[in-house]
Amino acid sequence: MGRVIIRAVNLRKEFSRPRRQTGRLGGLRTLMARQYDITIAVDDVSFEVAEGELVGYLGPNGAGKSTTIKMLTGILVPTSGQVEVAGRIPWRERERNALDIGVVFGQRSQLWWDLPLIESFKLIGKLYRVTPQQFVRNLDRFTHLLGLDAFLATPVRQLSLGQRMRGDLAAVMLYEPRILYLDEPTVGLDVVAKERMLTFIAEVNRESATTIILTTHDLQDVERLCRRIILIDHGRVLYDGPVERLVDRYAPHRMLVVQFSSTAAPALSLPPHADVSLDKQESGKVWIRFDPNRVAVADLIAAVTRQCAVSDLSIMEPDLEGVVRQIYERHHLAS
Amino acid sequence: MDALRISFAFAGAALRTEVQYRLNLLLGIGVGLAFQITGFLFIWVALSRFHSLGGWSLGDIAFLYGLRLTAHGLWLIPLNRLVELDEEVRQGRFDVYLVRPLNPLLQFTTIRFRINVLGDVVGGVVLFAAATRLVGIDWSPPAVGYLALALIGGAALEGSLQLACSAMAFRWLDTWGLRLMLDDVFSNFGNYPLHIFGGVSQWLLTFVLPLAFVAYLPATVLLHRTGELSIHPLFAYLAPLVGAACFIAACCFWMRQMRNYQSSGH
Amino acid sequence: MSRLWRNRRAFAGITVVGIRTFFTYRSLVTFFMVSMLLQVYLLKVVWTAIYGSQPRIDGVSIQTLIVYLTLTNVQLHFTFSDVPRLVRNRLREGQVATDLTRPLGFPAQLVANQLGGTIAGLTLLLPALPLALFLGGLSLPASPVAGLLYMGSLGLAYLIELLIGMIVGLIAFWTLEIWGIQVILGFVSRFFSGALVPIWLFPGVLRKVAEVLPFQAIASIPASIFIGRISGRGVVDAIGLQGIWIVLLLALAAWVWRRAQRRIVVQGG
Numbered sequence: 001m002g003r004v005i006i007r008a009v010n011l012r013k014e015f016s017r018p019r020r021q022t023g024r025l026g027g028l029r030t031l032m033a034r035q036y037d038i039t040i041a042v043d044d045v046s047f048e049v050a051e052g053e054l055v056g057y058l059g060p061n062g063a064g065k066s067t068t069i070k071m072l073t074g075i076l077v078p079t080s081g082q083v084e085v086a087g088r089i090p091w092r093e094r095e096r097n098a099l100d101i102g103v104v105f106g107q108r109s110q111l112w113w114d115l116p117l118i119e120s121f122k123l124i125g126k127l128y129r130v131t132p133q134q135f136v137r138n139l140d141r142f143t144h145l146l147g148l149d150a151f152l153a154t155p156v157r158q159l160s161l162g163q164r165m166r167g168d169l170a171a172v173m174l175y176e177p178r179i180l181y182l183d184e185p186t187v188g189l190d191v192v193a194k195e196r197m198l199t200f201i202a203e204v205n206r207e208s209a210t211t212i213i214l215t216t217h218d219l220q221d222v223e224r225l226c227r228r229i230i231l232i233d234h235g236r237v238l239y240d241g242p243v244e245r246l247v248d249r250y251a252p253h254r255m256l257v258v259q260f261s262s263t264a265a266p267a268l269s270l271p272p273h274a275d276v277s278l279d280k281q282e283s284g285k286v287w288i289r290f291d292p293n294r295v296a297v298a299d300l301i302a303a304v305t306r307q308c309a310v311s312d313l314s315i316m317e318p319d320l321e322g323v324v325r326q327i328y329e330r331h332h333l334a335s
Numbered sequence: 336m337d338a339l340r341i342s343f344a345f346a347g348a349a350l351r352t353e354v355q356y357r358l359n360l361l362l363g364i365g366v367g368l369a370f371q372i373t374g375f376l377f378i379w380v381a382l383s384r385f386h387s388l389g390g391w392s393l394g395d396i397a398f399l400y401g402l403r404l405t406a407h408g409l410w411l412i413p414l415n416r417l418v419e420l421d422e423e424v425r426q427g428r429f430d431v432y433l434v435r436p437l438n439p440l441l442q443f444t445t446i447r448f449r450i451n452v453l454g455d456v457v458g459g460v461v462l463f464a465a466a467t468r469l470v471g472i473d474w475s476p477p478a479v480g481y482l483a484l485a486l487i488g489g490a491a492l493e494g495s496l497q498l499a500c501s502a503m504a505f506r507w508l509d510t511w512g513l514r515l516m517l518d519d520v521f522s523n524f525g526n527y528p529l530h531i532f533g534g535v536s537q538w539l540l541t542f543v544l545p546l547a548f549v550a551y552l553p554a555t556v557l558l559h560r561t562g563e564l565s566i567h568p569l570f571a572y573l574a575p576l577v578g579a580a581c582f583i584a585a586c587c588f589w590m591r592q593m594r595n596y597q598s599s600g601h
Numbered sequence: 602m603s604r605l606w607r608n609r610r611a612f613a614g615i616t617v618v619g620i621r622t623f624f625t626y627r628s629l630v631t632f633f634m635v636s637m638l639l640q641v642y643l644l645k646v647v648w649t650a651i652y653g654s655q656p657r658i659d660g661v662s663i664q665t666l667i668v669y670l671t672l673t674n675v676q677l678h679f680t681f682s683d684v685p686r687l688v689r690n691r692l693r694e695g696q697v698a699t700d701l702t703r704p705l706g707f708p709a710q711l712v713a714n715q716l717g718g719t720i721a722g723l724t725l726l727l728p729a730l731p732l733a734l735f736l737g738g739l740s741l742p743a744s745p746v747a748g749l750l751y752m753g754s755l756g757l758a759y760l761i762e763l764l765i766g767m768i769v770g771l772i773a774f775w776t777l778e779i780w781g782i783q784v785i786l787g788f789v790s791r792f793f794s795g796a797l798v799p800i801w802l803f804p805g806v807l808r809k810v811a812e813v814l815p816f817q818a819i820a821s822i823p824a825s826i827f828i829g830r831i832s833g834r835g836v837v838d839a840i841g842l843q844g845i846w847i848v849l850l851l852a853l854a855a856w857v858w859r860r861a862q863r864r865i866v867v868q869g870g
Contacts, residue, residue, distance in 0.1 A: 070598055075433045077594050091594070098436040110431050114352040126344050127338070127435060212457055367782050373788045377797045381651060383804050385658075387648040512628030518634045523643050529651035 002051030005179065005211055006072060012235075013042040013067050041067040043235030044081075051178070052209040054202075056226035056243075060328060064235040065215045069181050071162040072213070073103055086178060093319070099128060102172035106184030109164050110171065111156045117167050118152045121174060128175035135174065142170040145200060162193035169200060179211045186221055200222050218318045224280035231329055242328060243320070250327055251318040255279065256297070258304055259312035271303050341437055345357070345434035345445040355449045359534040363451020374522065375400050381436035389531040391506040394470030395558055401463030401525045402557075406486050406529055408456030410494030414579040414587035421511060424504045428597030440589055470558070478557060481572075488575025492549050495578070495585035502585075525549055530563055535559045541566065543583070546575040608705040611712045615705075618716020634725055637678045641737035644670045659801055664738060665828050666799060671737035671821040672827055673796040679726060679821060682766025683713050683718050685783055688712045689773045701865065707768060708858055710758035713794070715763060733822075743829025750836055754823040757843040762819050769855070773862040795821035801830070817847045 016036040022140065036088060039234050042064040043195040049055055059065045070076040071083055074090030083090060090097045104110075112122040123136045143149055151159060159167065172180065182201065186194045202225055205212050216222060222229055229246060233241040239246055253275075268286065270276050275291035290300055297315065304310065363533075370514045378400070382393040391399075420426045420443065432439035528549045529537050543546040552571040555561045561568040605612065622628065645667050652663045658767045661669075677820035688711065691697045702706055733739065771784060773779045791797065793816040800811050811817050822839045825831040831839050 068431070073434050075430050076596070077596055094433060095436045095438070098434050101434065103434045105430070108428065108431070110347060112352070115348060119348065123344060123348055127437060176412055336773075340769075362778075362781060366784055369785060373792070375706050376792065378647075380798050380804065380807065381647070381802075384802060385651050387653070388647065408716050436641060508626070516635060520639060527643075527647060532646050536646075561703075601797070 002209075004048045004049055005045070005051040005086055005209075006047075006049040006213075008048075008068070008084070008134065009046050009082040009083040011042055011045040011068065011071055011083060012040055012079045013064075013076060014079045015039045015072060015187065016040055017086045021239070025178065028046070032256065042078075042234055045232065045237055046081075047230055047234070047237065047240055048215065051211050052205070054214065054226055055204045056214050056222040056229040057215065057232065058222060058229055059232035060217060060218070063233045065217075066183060067235075069183055069213065069215055070105075073101060073181055074098070075291075084155055086313060088295060099175075100171075100178045101181065102175070102177035104165075104168050104172055104183065104185055105182045106165075106182075106187045109156065109168055111164070113157045114155055116153045116155055117148065120156065120167070121171060124171050124174055130198070133295070134176075138174045138176065139170075142173050143228050146170050162290070162298060163186050163188065165193070167195065169197070171216070173204065176208065180212070181213050181215070183215045185214070186216065186218055201225060219324060223320055231324065233331055238327055238331055247318060247320065247323055251323045252291055252293060253289050253318065254292050254297070255316040255318070256290060256300060256304075257286065257314045257316060258286050260284045261309035261311045268304070268307055271300070276300065338437055338441060339436075339451065342445040344446065344597075345442065348514050349446055349448040350384055350450075353448050353593035354570045359450070363449075364454035364457070366451070366454065368448055368458045371460070374526070375462060379524075389528055390530050390563070392470065393561075394466060396526075396528070397462065397466035397551055398470055398472070398558065399470035399528060399554040401459060401461075401466045402554055403489065403525045404459030405456070405463050406459070407525075407550055408452070408459040408484060408487030408491060410497070411452040413444055414494050414497065415449040416447060416512075417497055418514070419447070420501050420504045422507055424596065425508050425599070429596060430598055433596070438590075439593060440586065473557065473559075481553070482557060484575040485550075485557070488578030489549040489553065489577075490578070491582040492545060492578035493525075495581035496521075496544075498582075498585040499588055502589040505592045505597075507594040520544070521546060525551075527551075528554075530565070537565070541570075545577060548577045553585075604706065605709055608709070611703065612704040612709060614718070615713035616717040617712055619714040621719040622714075622718075623718045623721035627805065630722070630725065634729055637674055638732055639728065640797070641671050641674050641733055642783070644674070644708050645737050648808075650743075661799070661801070661828075661830065664740070665732060665830075669736035669737055669799055669828050669830075670796065671733055672824040673794060673861055674737075674822060675733055675833065676755065676820045677760065677791065677794060677796055679719070679722065679764040681722075682762050683715055684763070684766035685770040685773065685779055685829055687711055688770035690775055690777060691841050692777060697865075703861050708854075710764065711767060711770065715766070719759075740828075742827050742833065747826055747829055751823055751827045754826050754840055757840065757847060758819045758823050761843065761846050761850060764847065764854050767816065767854045768850065768857050771857045774864055777829045788863070790816045790819065793817060794819045796825070801837075815850065818843045818846050826851065 015040050045064070047069055055089060057065055057068070065159060067076065071078050073089060074084060074094045078092045086100050088323060111117065112123065119137075124130075130138070131257075143152065146168060146169060148163075151163055156167065169185070185201075186197055189292060191195065198221060201212060201214070204210050205225075214221065214226065216280050227242060229239070229241070229243050230237060238250075262284065268278075270278060270288065273295060275288075275294040277289050279289040280288040281287070288300070288304070289296070301313065304313075337506070365594060376533075377396070378388070378396055379393070382388060382396065388396060420429075423443070429439075432442040435442060496517055497514055499511050500517055501512065504510045524540060525546055527546050529540055532540065548570075552564075554566060554572045556568075556571050556574075561571050564571060621734060647665055648670065649663055651657065652666075656662060658666075691700055697707075700710060703710065705713075730739070742751055765786075769779060771783060772782065792812045793814050797813075800808070800817055803811055822831070822843060826836055826839065
């Protein structure tokens with residue numbers, strides 16, 4: 001990991017939209033006495049990203065993910081707070097900041113819609129002052145990596161979503177930006193395409209040490225790629241750290257699933273332990289929740305098998321999705 | 336410089352995109368042309384019987400008309416995209432210009448081209464050419480030089496006002512009525528010798544809304560009619576400068592207003 | 602007709618929709634209104650300059666001419682038919698299918714909608730009349746009788762413009778791109794209705810053309826009655842001419858509507 005390349009300090013973004021008056025002469029009243037609705041999209045967000053990191057930026061819809069990214073990329077001017085990317089304030093030095101960054105919007109393509117894909121690449125090459133050698137080298141490399149050969153000459157509007165996304169990725173890598181912002185890049189992709197994209201992203205991060213901020217609400221992406229995750233909801237950071245610790249901190253339990261030989265519900269007495277509890281019981285099957293840090297799983301298994309005949313047992317880890325959902329719910333109750 | 340070279344590349348791509356839709360092209364040019372020419376028909380019919388309008392002959396008026404129409408077409412060539420700003424701002428499609436290493440205004444105006452505006456340009460030039468046959472034009476080098484400046488200055492002036500209006504899109508999301516109104520006033524009043532309007536209106540159309548500087552004042556210079564002016568002839572000679580100044584101011588204003596861009600949900 | 606009476610509630614309902622829709626296009630309608638007022642002002646200035654020191658041209662003084670031009674422009678604003686845009690929108694959004702199955706006929710629906718727009722438009726137009734007076738010029742009618750006949754003639758003019766709008770709108774059943782037709786027709790009708798140059802000042806050939814087109818019946822005839830340029834026996838002829846146009850256009854509209862209906866069946870729409 002290198003030096004800090006992205007720094008956000010107490011970022012805040014408020015949006016004001018004129019409130020449309022309803023009823024008669026609504027239009028006139030809207031014009032006369034302008035009242036504004038203020039939405040706080042980002043309340044107070046602070047974090048630092050070091051060069052070469054691959055960070056997952058997670059949050060439900062409306063959490064403030066896209067707004068944060070837009071402030072980092074210079075699209076939006078923060079209402080208050082500081083933002084610094086590669087030593088520059090993005091919205092003040094947009095054009096110079098732009099040379100260092102690449103942005104891929106999942107819902108929108110940045111390619112020229114009516115022209116063949118290769119034309120878009122050439123235009124991007126010109127735009128970012130890519131040298132001819134660099135251009136050829138990168139074009140070859142990413143065409144190969146992403147399998148673009150078949151449709152380089154096809155107008156972008158005729159491409160499928162998966163092909164277009166690959167095109168967008170290649171376009172952004174042509175000029176080898178230091179930072180990549182990927183905004184929901186896997187939305188709408190099928191399993192194969194998704195896998196291919198995630199592999200590509202991992203490779204880019206590994207080989208070129210490109211700093212990558214991946215915005216998503218798909219936890220699969222995160223589990224697969226990111227070591228660090230920033231969780232955001234209602235404009236505030238709920239968690240910022242390694243993925244494993246997220247699970248450990250919020251849902252440290254495991255589930256022992258025991259299948260009994262007979263379907264009769266046995267009278268099972270669990271060891272009197274605070275960190276052991278019966279979670280669920282069906283005919284012939286029980287789920288026992290326990291904290292592996294406090295309870296020796298071997299003892300627990302022994303205790304159970306001593307009481308009844310067991311035909312099968314397994315240990316389940318809580319899924320990341322469940323954990324994250326818990327965090328959001330807990331945050332809602334608190335606020 | 337670099338930026339201009341790149342935007343020319345953009346513009347080239349935009350043109351290549353447009354010619355794909357050939358029928359649209361012809362239709363657009365045709366209608367645009369018809370619209371502009373028909374405006375002149377009114378004055379032509381009116382003056383067919385009466386040979387002077389405030390002392391100006393049909394030829395003089397045609398000259399003024401053609402001058403203004405050509406200037407109008409000229410600013411449309413670089414700025415025809417302005418009408419699409421509202422929608423791109425509303426939809427959040429403006430984002431992409433802000434993350435690329437090129438001036439957003441330059442990007443926005445060159446990335447696509449609405450080819451039907453060529454009809455306006457052609458209309459203006461045709462009318463102007465016709466006018467030069469009706470009235471004696473001074474073709475000496477200084478006059479031609481001034482004509483070129485006047486056309487560019489007039490285009491810059493009209494364009495700058497439209498640019499300023501469109502800049503409000505970042506704040507209001509809808510500038511259509513405003514721009515249309517502005518265009519209406521210029522298209523209607525800009526083609527007439529303003530001295531027929533009398534005191535107050537003439538003053539308003541010179542110093543409040545600088546309509547006079549677009550075509551009327553330069554026309555008085557080229558038709559040797561600066562003696563008729565109620566203001567100092569110097570204003571007329573320096574008309575192109577007013578256009579240039581307004582244009583620069585409008586660009587700065589637009590870039591400043593860009594900070595109000597709120598993007599959209601997605 | 603009886604069908605219309607039976608469905609009068611539906612008709613009224615659609616009229617209300619037309620009124621509401623009008624108010625959603627705030628910036629557009631304001632623009633048209635302001636544009637019309639500016640146009641009136643411009644015409645006053647230009648024609649005053651053309652007249653110069655002549656007291657009368659073809660027997661008409663500059664003041665009377667200005668009243669005529671103000672009237673024709675205000676009238677065109679009032680009689681404007683939104684039907685082409687309506688038809689095109691319904692077709693584009695695919696709602697025509699449901700429209701056609703309603704007991705109230707499609708043409709009647711269009712009329713109801715336009716009436717709504719006109720009524721709503723009046724709420725803006727009437728307060729704007731003082732402005733029209735100031736920017737252009739208005740006066741009392743040439744005589745009380747002329748005033749009454751004017752109202753009748755204006756009603757007929759409204760009908761004519763409505764029928765033309767209907768015919769153009771129905772063309773959309775064949776090609777959605779009626780925008781080009783609308784623009785060209787818009788200018789032609791404006792010019793030949795006398796709203797820019799009074800008909801009696803048209804040069805030779807153009808005068809003849811104007812007399813065989815229906816557009817003069819939309820604006821010039823009512824306005825001419827108002828200022829007294831058409832009086833006595835002439836009024837009967839003029840209103841008769843309007844009547845003839847109505848009959849012709851009605852027949853044409855009915856024919857186009859029949860063809861349009863057949864086209865829908867063929868298209869399986």
